[in-house]
Amino acid sequence: MAKEILGYIKLQIPAGSANPAPPVGPALGQKGLNIQDFCKQFNDATKDLEKGAPIPTVITAYKDRTFVFVTKKPPVTFYLKKAAKIKSGCQTPGRSTLGKVTMAQIKEIAKEKLEDLNAYDVEQASKIILGSARSMGMEVV
Numbered sequence: 001m002a003k004e005i006l007g008y009i010k011l012q013i014p015a016g017s018a019n020p021a022p023p024v025g026p027a028l029g030q031k032g033l034n035i036q037d038f039c040k041q042f043n044d045a046t047k048d049l050e051k052g053a054p055i056p057t058v059i060t061a062y063k064d065r066t067f068v069f070v071t072k073k074p075p076v077t078f079y080l081k082k083a084a085k086i087k088s089g090c091q092t093p094g095r096s097t098l099g100k101v102t103m104a105q106i107k108e109i110a111k112e113k114l115e116d117l118n119a120y121d122v123e124q125a126s127k128i129i130l131g132s133a134r135s136m137g138m139e140v141v
Helices: 024-031 035-045 076-084 103-113 122-135
Strands: 005-014 054-062 067-071 099-101 138-140
Touching (some): 005 024, 035 067, 076 099, 076 103
């Protein structure tokens, strides 16, 4: 018989640096899960990724106080900021531009994020990422 699910917890945690401090500790503590165990497992699973990259994580909590978690790739904005070498997006997108990205960089990001995006091929994924770049105030060359 399958375990009964208590709930889902969605968090964005920096790769390789999960600790019991907020937001991880309080979110897991509410469901009665072992916080140290999660932190150790998460850090082991993300040790090969870029240190500090924000990793979207979905934790499934079960009634018997066990859990499983699924990690995804970092958000598109993380990759775009890295490609344009900027700290944050533009405050007034559409009126001013903050950085530049090339179509080659957008296609590379699309290949990386394809499994997480709602697209069947790299061309469609590129259009999604292109829209994100424009909404962040980036110029595409």
